[in-house]
Amino acid sequence: MNKRERAAVMVERMKEQYGTEKTVYLHHDNAWQLLIAVIMSAQCTDARVNIVTKDLFKKYKSLQDFANADISELENDIKSIGFYKAKAKNIIGTAKRLVSVYDGQVPSDLESLLTLPGVGRKTANVIRGNIYDEPSVVVDTHVKRISQKMGLTANEDPEKIEYDLMKVLPKEAWILYNIHVIALGRSICIARSPKCEECFLKDICPSYKK
Ligand code: SF4
Structure with missing residues (x-):
């Protein structure tokens, strides 16, 4: 064989x-929530990320909220997950870029997704496959x-x-x-x-x- x-x-x-x-193991209601959850999931279990995002997405209700977030406060909000400082920085950077360059939408093409801070091929392919049904x-x-x-x-x-x-x-x-x-x-x-x-x-x- x-x-x-x-x-x-x-x-x-x-x-x-x-x-x-x-089945997507990371809880989310839309594309940007899944993107943020996947950024947070590096070196961390999905179960832990789901615990954190349960409150996080109630506090930050839009991409604009993440784009305007105070970095120390966001670090504190996600501090129970590994590499929270780098992840907080990437989440804010990604939210800012999505708002300013992509009109608040999560792009579906790999090239654009890879320009977002903290987004590598794995994260980009999760979005492409699960949100946009693009084979990946x-x-x-x-x-x-x-x-x-x-x-x-x-x-x-x-x-x-x-x-x-x-x-x-x-x-x-x-x-x-x-x-x-x-x-x-x-x-x-x-x-x-x-x-x-x-x-x-x-x-x-x-x-x-x-
Ligand atoms: S459990 Fe893993 S290693 Fe064992 S037979 Fe199945 S796929 Fe192979």
Whole structure:
């Protein structure tokens, strides 16, 4: 079985297991809230970000509110998440740029998204896939680890992994791949102790019980 065939079987089985709904684990009501939540989620769990954004989005009700925020106050509001100082600075910078350059809208193209402070390819692809339905592969920690285990990439660099996955995954599966792999990584292919015996991919996984 070559990489493309393995990827196709993996995609089909994950679809059977986890369905076809686009589940976004970070709570949000609109594009800019998701963007801010994703900026905050670097090196932090989605659960922690959701706790913080619950109050944060009640206090800052618009992008303009974030653009006008006092940095020390915002740092204090998000201080329970890692790297809160850099994240507060990026949130304000992103909100200012969205208001001044993009008329308060979150752009859908990668090039524009990447000009926003604190927005890298992962964040940009979350927005493109989940908000705009643009085929895009999000490479997070689960996708990196499990794609390596499944032999779909041998790279370490997220951007190279993204390109490797775009070559082997069917395009219509790009958006759901990240969502499904997160579900797999949280329940079965757990980083410290993968439950290989229970895994629905064990017969095609090159890392089974390794
Ligand atoms: S067989 Fe084991 S290593 Fe392979 S995907 Fe399943 S849990 Fe992960």
